[in-house]
Amino acid sequence: MKKLLMGSLVGSLTLLYGAGIAFSADDTKPAAPAPAAEADAGKKVAEPDAGKKVAEPDAGKKVAEANPLEFLPEVVAKIGDTVITKKDVMEEAKPFLAMQGEAAQSADPGMWNDLAAQVVESLVERKLIDKLVKADKVEVTDEDVQKELDSIKKQFEGGQFEEIMKQQKMTEADLKAKIKDGYGIKKWFETIIVPSVSDADAEKFYRENQDKMKTDESVNASHILIAPKMPDEAAMAKMSEEEKAKAEDKAKADAKSKAQEILAKLKQGEDFAKLAKENSDCPSGDKAGGSLGDFSKGMMVPEFEKVAFTLKPGETSDVVETQFGCHIIKLNSKKDAGFKPFAEVKDDIKKMLAGEKAEKRVEDLKQKEKVEIFVKPSEPADAPAIPGAKAPKAP
Numbered sequence: 001m002k003k004l005l006m007g008s009l010v011g012s013l014t015l016l017y018g019a020g021i022a023f024s025a026d027d028t029k030p031a032a033p034a035p036a037a038e039a040d041a042g043k044k045v046a047e048p049d050a051g052k053k054v055a056e057p058d059a060g061k062k063v064a065e066a067n068p069l070e071f072l073p074e075v076v077a078k079i080g081d082t083v084i085t086k087k088d089v090m091e092e093a094k095p096f097l098a099m100q101g102e103a104a105q106s107a108d109p110g111m112w113n114d115l116a117a118q119v120v121e122s123l124v125e126r127k128l129i130d131k132l133v134k135a136d137k138v139e140v141t142d143e144d145v146q147k148e149l150d151s152i153k154k155q156f157e158g159g160q161f162e163e164i165m166k167q168q169k170m171t172e173a174d175l176k177a178k179i180k181d182g183y184g185i186k187k188w189f190e191t192i193i194v195p196s197v198s199d200a201d202a203e204k205f206y207r208e209n210q211d212k213m214k215t216d217e218s219v220n221a222s223h224i225l226i227a228p229k230m231p232d233e234a235a236m237a238k239m240s241e242e243e244k245a246k247a248e249d250k251a252k253a254d255a256k257s258k259a260q261e262i263l264a265k266l267k268q269g270e271d272f273a274k275l276a277k278e279n280s281d282c283p284s285g286d287k288a289g290g291s292l293g294d295f296s297k298g299m300m301v302p303e304f305e306k307v308a309f310t311l312k313p314g315e316t317s318d319v320v321e322t323q324f325g326c327h328i329i330k331l332n333s334k335k336d337a338g339f340k341p342f343a344e345v346k347d348d349i350k351k352m353l354a355g356e357k358a359e360k361r362v363e364d365l366k367q368k369e370k371v372e373i374f375v376k377p378s379e380p381a382d383a384p385a386i387p388g389a390k391a392p393k394a395p
Contacts, residue, residue, distance in 0.1 A: 068112045069093060076120045078372045084123050092119050095168035110378045117377040124371060126185075128362050133184040136192050144187065145180045193361075194354045202349040206342050213339045216297065220332040221308050222272060222290035226259045227281040227325035228252045259319045259326035266316055272330050281325065290330070304329070 069090050077084040093115065149172075153161050165175070206213065228251035230236065236244060262275055273289025284290050297305060303322045311317060311331035320327045 068097070069116055071113075072116055073374055076116070076373070076375045077124050078370070079124060079127055080369050082127060084120060084127070088123060089116055089119050092123065095170065098167060098169045113375070114377050117375050120373055120375045124373060125362065128365050128369065129185055129188070131365060132361055133188045136188060138184055138188045138192065140180050140183045140187060144183055145176055148179050148183055149176060189354065189358060193358045194350065196357060197350045197353045199346065199350075201353055202346050203342060205349050205353060206345065210339060213345065215335070215338055215340055217309070217337045218294050218296040218335045219308055219311075220294045220334070221292050221311075222276065222284075222288075222330045222332060223282065223292060223304075224259070224262060224272070224276045224280045224285065224290055224328045225282040225325050226255045226262070226279065226327075228255045255326045256319060256321070259328060263316075263319060263328050266328065272316070291332070294335070 067090065069086070072086040072089060074086050075083050076086055076089055096115075155161075156164075165172070228248070230251050231239075231247055236247070239247065258279070262279055265275060266272060273291075276285040276290030279285070280290055282290070284292055297309065299305075300308065301322050301324070303320060304327060307317050307320050308329050308331060311329065313331055313333050315331055317327075317329040320329060
């Protein structure tokens, strides 16, 4: 409950605030469907036989080829006299199914059961929140909807927005309807819940939770990375093991030689950011003049970290070798361990406390309403341990 609600109110507001479709300019892969619009008011659907137990789908049962959610009962949940139907779940999952394409038919039936259970729980909570939104008289205007739609479109370039809409089989009118239905949660949270948390509330939490406000020693550094340039795969495939070893040694020697040449230029007064942009094999070189921003201990590989935390602000290191190549590190600034100032964390604390207030209001309403859910997640199986060490951390 807490995870779902906090996601709806704080994190999953980015999923169009329950609009049933996940839009991201950086990652267009489908996300789990967000809560759908409430079923038509007054719509009557036959309830399951009073004495009939609603069975969970057999995990080994083959998913219906026509629709992998066909196994659901006609009524998947009830909130008092309000019902949530199989049709509601299927409508909510439509964009996700469209993105999956033929792969949806070959997926594990247990996965669809768990997906359906998540959607049903989200729909139940969405209906509860909708009741609170209406009780607090929060209204969503056409101007709100258009503003939100324009904001979404700005995340995309060219015809990317239209392509995603096509993939998820949605029209702009469909999207507007879903935004209008879901935007109320955002407006309710921002205009009713957040303002109910005072600065005094946030400061009290700050004082009583100093252990959560601690900051580790950190540094702000830039670097220039010269990575070894190995022969291409085709050339390497023709080499003996001895030839491969020699090629690797040469590549490392060449990288170190180039790094030393750059270091010599730095000692002669050339600009670090300029040389990083011209020479570094790290994306930070071209994008930020080699800047890595702030980082604390444990975030970089040991060889890099040891040197970075030894330098004084303004100092530049000698050539440092790691598994990624040869680095030249410049320390920009250093921060001692301490506590985050209240002004820095006040807004985050207020949002967190607001999320707790919203959660309590939903929980209180849930206790008053008779909620029944007829689709349950699969029993978790014991997952086998996956051997292997952590991947190397690149600076």
